[in-house]
Amino acid sequence: MNHTRLIIAREYLTKVKNKSFLLMTILTPLIIGLLIFLVVYLTSFNNDSLKTITVVDNTGLFANSLKGSGSIEFNFIKELSEDEAKTISMNKNDYGMIFIPQLDDFTNVDYEALSKSIKFISDDSPSLTVISDIEDKFEKILTNLNYKKIGLDINLIEKSNIYVNLSQESFKGEETTKTDGVIKVIFGLILGMLLYMFIFIYGSMVMRSVIEEKTNRIIEIIISSVKPTQLMMGKIIGTSLAGLTQVLIWNILGFIILNIVTSFIGISPDQINSSGSVESIEASSFPVEMLQSLFNLPLLNILIAFILYFILGYLLYASIFAAIGAAVDNETDSQQFMLPISIPLIIGLYVGIGTVPEDPSGTISVILSHFPLTSPVVMMMRIPFGVSIYEQIISITILIITFFAIVWFAAKIYRVGILMYGKKPSYKDLYKWLKY
Amino acid sequence: MDNILIADSVSKEFGNYKALNNVSIEIPKGSIFGLLGPNGAGKTTLIRIINQISIPDTGKVLFNGENLNPNHIRDIGYLPEERGLYKSMKVGEQALYLAQLKGMTKKDAKKQLDYWFDKFDITSWWDKKIVELSKGMAQKVQFIVTVLHKPSLLIFDEPFSGFDPINANIIKDEILKLRDEGSTIIFSTHRMESVEELCDHIALIHQSNKVLDGNLDDIKRNYKTNTFEVALLCDNKTTLKSLINAKFKSQTASFRTLGDELKLNISLNANQTPNELLNFLNSNGQVNHFIELIPSANDIFIQTINNQK
Numbered sequence: 143m144n145h146t147r148l149i150i151a152r153e154y155l156t157k158v159k160n161k162s163f164l165l166m167t168i169l170t171p172l173i174i175g176l177l178i179f180l181v182v183y184l185t186s187f188n189n190d191s192l193k194t195i196t197v198v199d200n201t202g203l204f205a206n207s208l209k210g211s212g213s214i215e216f217n218f219i220k221e222l223s224e225d226e227a228k229t230i231s232m233n234k235n236d237y238g239m240i241f242i243p244q245l246d247d248f249t250n251v252d253y254e255a256l257s258k259s260i261k262f263i264s265d266d267s268p269s270l271t272v273i274s275d276i277e278d279k280f281e282k283i284l285t286n287l288n289y290k291k292i293g294l295d296i297n298l299i300e301k302s303n304i305y306v307n308l309s310q311e312s313f314k315g316e317e318t319t320k321t322d323g324v325i326k327v328i329f330g331l332i333l334g335m336l337l338y339m340f341i342f343i344y345g346s347m348v349m350r351s352v353i354e355e356k357t358n359r360i361i362e363i364i365i366s367s368v369k370p371t372q373l374m375m376g377k378i379i380g381t382s383l384a385g386l387t388q389v390l391i392w393n394i395l396g397f398i399i400l401n402i403v404t405s406f407i408g409i410s411p412d413q414i415n416s417s418g419s420v421e422s423i424e425a426s427s428f429p430v431e432m433l434q435s436l437f438n439l440p441l442l443n444i445l446i447a448f449i450l451y452f453i454l455g456y457l458l459y460a461s462i463f464a465a466i467g468a469a470v471d472n473e474t475d476s477q478q479f480m481l482p483i484s485i486p487l488i489i490g491l492y493v494g495i496g497t498v499p500e501d502p503s504g505t506i507s508v509i510l511s512h513f514p515l516t517s518p519v520v521m522m523m524r525i526p527f528g529v530s531i532y533e534q535i536i537s538i539t540i541l542i543i544t545f546f547a548i549v550w551f552a553a554k555i556y557r558v559g560i561l562m563y564g565k566k567p568s569y570k571d572l573y574k575w576l577k578y
Numbered sequence: 579m580d581n582i583l584i585a586d587s588v589s590k591e592f593g594n595y596k597a598l599n600n601v602s603i604e605i606p607k608g609s610i611f612g613l614l615g616p617n618g619a620g621k622t623t624l625i626r627i628i629n630q631i632s633i634p635d636t637g638k639v640l641f642n643g644e645n646l647n648p649n650h651i652r653d654i655g656y657l658p659e660e661r662g663l664y665k666s667m668k669v670g671e672q673a674l675y676l677a678q679l680k681g682m683t684k685k686d687a688k689k690q691l692d693y694w695f696d697k698f699d700i701t702s703w704w705d706k707k708i709v710e711l712s713k714g715m716a717q718k719v720q721f722i723v724t725v726l727h728k729p730s731l732l733i734f735d736e737p738f739s740g741f742d743p744i745n746a747n748i749i750k751d752e753i754l755k756l757r758d759e760g761s762t763i764i765f766s767t768h769r770m771e772s773v774e775e776l777c778d779h780i781a782l783i784h785q786s787n788k789v790l791d792g793n794l795d796d797i798k799r800n801y802k803t804n805t806f807e808v809a810l811l812c813d814n815k816t817t818l819k820s821l822i823n824a825k826f827k828s829q830t831a832s833f834r835t836l837g838d839e840l841k842l843n844i845s846l847n848a849n850q851t852p853n854e855l856l857n858f859l860n861s862n863g864q865v866n867h868f869i870e871l872i873p874s875a876n877d878i879f880i881q882t883i884n885n886q887k
Contacts, residue, residue: 145679148675148678148679149679152675156666156667354664354665355664358662358663358664358665359658359660359661359662360662360663360664361662362631362656362658362660362662363656363658363662363676363720363723364676364679365631366629366630366631366651366654366656366658367651367676367679367680368679561626561631574593577593
């Protein structure tokens with residue numbers, strides 16, 4: 143046991159003292175913060191610019207009804223051919239041009255045919271939101287015209303329209319909003335992604351450290367003093383402690399940043415938590431609502447689950463990574479074994495992204511959040527939506543049992559592999575090693 | 579004589595490959611024991627079993643009369659043939675770590691390291707990384723790490739490889755000194771001249787089997803053919819040669835002398851003593867050169883291996 147402690151200490155210190163580790167610890171939150179800032183800033187910047195669109199309306203039907211909104215502005219021109227219009231519009235440096243051709247028959251207009259003849263012409267491909275915005279506007283106008291044509295009273299139709307905005311509430315009686323849903327999706331995805339990244343980053347760290355010992359040929363000296371299993375576990379635990387240190391530092395930094403942000407907006411997390419009367423605070427409502435949704439999440443459950451799934455998921459994958467490191471002589475050779483263990487993680491991530499927001503308690507989500515190779519990632523995506531404690535306990539129990547089984551296999555391969563040099567082993571070789 | 583280590587019918591298989599087949603050896607306390615054999619004979623497997631890196635399939639190993647167990651790890655020091663240290667770790671830190679893994683306290687390890695670093699005059703290396711050292715320098719560090727915890731059994735696999743002659747000599751002297759201080763040394767090498775120079779016992783392993791073992795002098799006694807290298811100054815070489823051939827077996831030999839002598843390798847027949855030969859030669863000419871041909875470790879090695887084929 144004393145030996146394992148020594149190994150853990152060495153692994154931990156080598157990792158933590160490593161310059162790139164220090165750099166990553168400090169820079170990552172800064173880079174993420176900067177990225178978020180950039181994305182937000184650039185998006186708002188992009189949306190602000192006014193888009194002038196020339197409308198060549200040869201029918202005269204839209205001049206009164208088609209109105210600009212948001213960042214779109216319409217300029218009407220009449221009675222031009224398509225080619226003439228194009229030259230004018232191009233010289234004016236507009237965002238684009240809408241061309242509506244002349245009608246053949248003014249008395250009995252076929253609006254369906256008309257809708258198909260409307261064209262949007264521009265230099266660059268226009269943004270999807272602009273196009274769908276314009277489509278919406280034309281749809282509405284043409285539908286109304288059609289109603290009129292067949293003798294329906296538009297006012298009556300509008301009066302009889304009913305708009306539904308469901309008020310949401312959980313069984314525990316907590317009110318939820320749409321923002322809650324969005325935050326759950328985003329938060330779940332972030333948690334799942336983080337776990338996925340951590341498992342890969344720290345797992346491959348273990349693998350590299352095993353390969354290093356093998357290529358340095360120090361391995362034989364070490365295992366003449368300690369058992370290979372001790373070395374492997376010491377390595378895995380030491381690296382995971384280094385990882386936890388990093389996560390802890392990021393958490394503290396994140397907490398500080400969150401506090402700065404909230405005080406910048408003008409509210410404190412306590413205020414949001416204690417009172418529902420956020421409306422009284424005079425601030426832009428979206429960030430406030432977002433923060434409120436954030437604090438509505440089962441944060442304690444998320445934190446505990448995250449640490450458990452991080453540790454267990456990492457331990458599970460790190461043992462596999464350690465076995466791979468022992469089996470090969472250098473990192474390039476590890477590719478053939480990396481693929482099969484990456485697949486479940488990647489499936490977990492992408493299937494999780496695809497299915498969990500849609501239906502957090504659907505069959506596929508539930509299965510993947512119990513299957514040990516995908517459960518850390520998928521369960522973390524589900525937990526913000528609320529997963530019963532029993533389900534979490536079952537999933538974690540399966541994970542723990544699998545972990546012990548995998549460690550047993552990994553240790554066998556590790557024990558033999560670290561002393562094997564030269565030939566790149568096949569799966570058949572690995573199977574044979576299990577029986578040595 | 580007391581044996582520090584006894585391997586009793588040790589076998590080890592890897593899949594279908596038998597790496598050791600019923601190998602038994604006894605290593606006397608305080609000896610330098612040469613573990614010899616061609617490449618791939620099974621020496622490393624045996625050494626790994628002694629180091630408890632692998633476990634024998636059958637047979638047992640006794641260390642000081644006890645079944646080999648993890649408590650013995652600190653009594654054994656092992657310098658593997660494939661050397662290696664953590665490249666980016668500092669020399670001192672690394673040596674301390676490895677010593678602690680062998681069960682030394684940090685304080686003890688530091689004290690011993692100071693002694694050895696001082697002895698080899700390498701105290702300035704303490705804060706250097708291994709990558710900054712030359713191969714020979716790293717080997718020295720590795721040697722220190724092997725002997726630091728004063729093990730009663732030391733296993734050196736090709737200890738001189740990578741050293742220049744001067745440093746090889748320093749290491750050789752240290753090995754002899756360790757033996758004099760009471761350590762037993764297992765010495766695995768292909769360099770027969772160092773076997774000749776250092777070993778008092780040997781075991782020869784060939785194709786997973788032990789084919790020869792024992793006291794090196796005893797083995798040489800068994801292998802010697804009672805042949806003498808002789809240079810005689812005489813009047814008529816041809817007559818003398820036929821006279822000798824009538825009584826003994828002889829072969830023309832060539833070696834360097836200062837005169838124009840008759841040079842022969844003469845073998846005794848059964849029941850003849852060296853004195854009989856010497857007296858006979860003495861009465862027929864002037865004996866300038868008379869040496870018993872003792873087989874070298876190299877001869878024994880090659881002969882034994884070839885006999886196996």
